[in-house]
Amino acid sequence: WNEGECMNKRTTGERIFTVLNSMVLVIIVFISLYPLWHVMVASFSENTEVLRHRGLMLWPVGHMNLDAYNVVFQNPMVLRGYGNTLFVVVMGCFINIIMTCIAAYVLSRHEFMWRRFLTAMIVITMYFSGGLIPFYFTVKELGLNGTLWALIIPVAINPFNLIILRTSFEGVPNSLVESARIDGARHFTVLFRIVVPLSLPSIAVIILYYGVAHWNNWFHAMIFLQTAREKYPLQLILREILLQNTMQDSTAINMDNRPDIGETVRYALIMVATV
DSSP states (O other), X not given: OHHHHHHHTOOHHHHHHHHHHHHHHHHHHHHHHHHHHHHHHHHTSOHHHHHHOOSOOOSOOSSOOOHHHHHHHHSHHHHHHHXXXXXXXHHHHHHHHHHHHHHHHHHHOTTOTTHHHHHHHHHHTTTXXXXXXXXXXXXXXXXXXXXXXXXXXXXXXXXXXXXXXXXXXXXXXXXXXXXXXXTTOOHHHHIIIIIHHHTHHHHHHHHHHHHHHHHHOOHHHHHHOTTOGXXXXXXXXXXXXHTOSSGGGOSSSOOSSOGGGHHHHHHHHHHHHHO
């Protein structure tokens, strides 16, 4: 009752502000979601109608169909790219979080003599690097060129994520660590039974960062997998198709039998990768 009474006592200015604020938020939501909606409805539309359409597209134009999705999933490279991407994301995140947790734990221990020096060296790599050519030759000399491990091992630890996790680990009460050490716990026990459980929110965020980075990564795949097309991740396949002038010339999807749905296939590919 008190809340309802307070709502009734709002001034005219407050009511106007609420209405305007709601309208602005609705417009922002529409602007944010419309591009995805446009791609989705276009993927279910007729190709010729999509090419002729101008302006906003709020529903499928022409006859609604699934032809574009049928073409996408009939091609083995799309499903294979999905498999490659999932392998890189899952295995990459696993290695990323293990390596980052271990490094962050070492750098968070105040008794470790070289922690300030090593932290400074790691931070420097965020601003300066050897460049793409030395990076390529390093990966090649390690025997990773042409394998999916070239997308995982060289980026096993991200300096920015490491600094975030190190800061989180430093927030764990030192008394807990000392108590565990007195009871005979070794560093790995302290890390995985005390520090990690108390830092799960930060670790979840780091996993999200790593996962999104692996999922969207296409540049390293383009550099290191030039001779291994069957190992292309989904994003590289998507990029290759979208950059084609005509879908008939694409080597990733065979459009010889259905040249009339090339544009809608592009939209369907974007939806497949987005979902």
